[in-house]
Amino acid sequence: MKHRKATACLRQAAWALAPILLTAASFGARAQEVVKIGFTGPLSGGQAAYGTDNRDGLLLAVKELNAKGGVQVGSKKVKFEVDAQDDAADPRQGVAVAQKLADEKVKYVIGPYNSGVAIPAGRVYNEAGMLLLTVASNPKVTELGYPRLFRVGVNDAQVGIAMAVYAAKEMKAKNVAVVDDRTAYGQGLVQEFVAEAKRQGLNVVKQEFTTDKATDFTPILTSIRSAKPDAVFFGGYSSQGGPMLRQMVSLGISAKLLGGDGICTTETSRLSGNVADGKVFCTQAGVILGKADAGRAFAAKYKAAYQRDPLTYAVSFYDAAMLLADAMQKTGSTDPGKLAEALAKGSYQGVAGEYSFTDKHDLKSSPVSVYGFKNGQPEALSSF
Incomplete structure (x- = not known):
């Protein structure tokens, strides 16, 4: 009899505790949140090496953040997932990707890489109320005036100006020819350089032009050869810059090949048939990684994770994820509008430099480095 009464009492106690246990479980579920960060970049096509590089910089940051248990945002812990989408460096596909991420209710996107994608896709991200952190360099990107769009790299003016100054003052060039690939990036870069x-x-x-799909540059290079320039400035990417250099050499053009961040990569050397040493000079954003402890540490972590060296913007995508997480922690919010307000007013020290923004949401201070090539690798020469 006593056993039955004891059992009944235990059942009553269990039922009484059930709401408390459910409430505690519910609180625990609410105390941690998984947040998606969208990625958009060229994961296929001629610029896939850049897109992969950028995505992996972002993934490295997310892995580190999650390994620490996430980020404390107000009363909850936030962990991150990456929703990576391939825009193929194509404006139409980039707009479709933007709409897909908007439909999936992704609130934050890091990318696009290409200005020609960022300009039309930016409207979709803006109308959906999303926060966009991009390295797209055409000045028009931030001139759109979208309140939640920030450029986390240099613009074409900074890159083009640095290369022109270096060509005149250090290389002592007198005559230059220019070629652009007819993308928003290439045209903007050439305009600033000129x-x-x-x-x-x-x-x-x-002044000549090609496309970002071209493989044969013989006609324009033949025309350039007759002008006998000291240097040829190319506004475009390695997928064209490498083959262009190879064809310059075969045509007997001794001019140096100059460019921006689009050709500042080992891909240029590889696609040129490994003739880039002493012939290619390029500019790209940020500090020289090998000259700072944080830069060396990042490069080592990246290589350990992916068995290859980082290219141009992996560090910027890494920093962008850390910048986003830092803003969440400081504001205690995951609301894109509140995060944008915090970014506009605040400052964050990343691996590539300091992230504080002008009224247009360009970086207030962004050093630009000039590189040559040695043993097929970009080698830092100086910084501006």
């Missing part, structure tokens, strides 16, 4: 080249007293002896 303007500064003229201010520096350089003669622009030839």
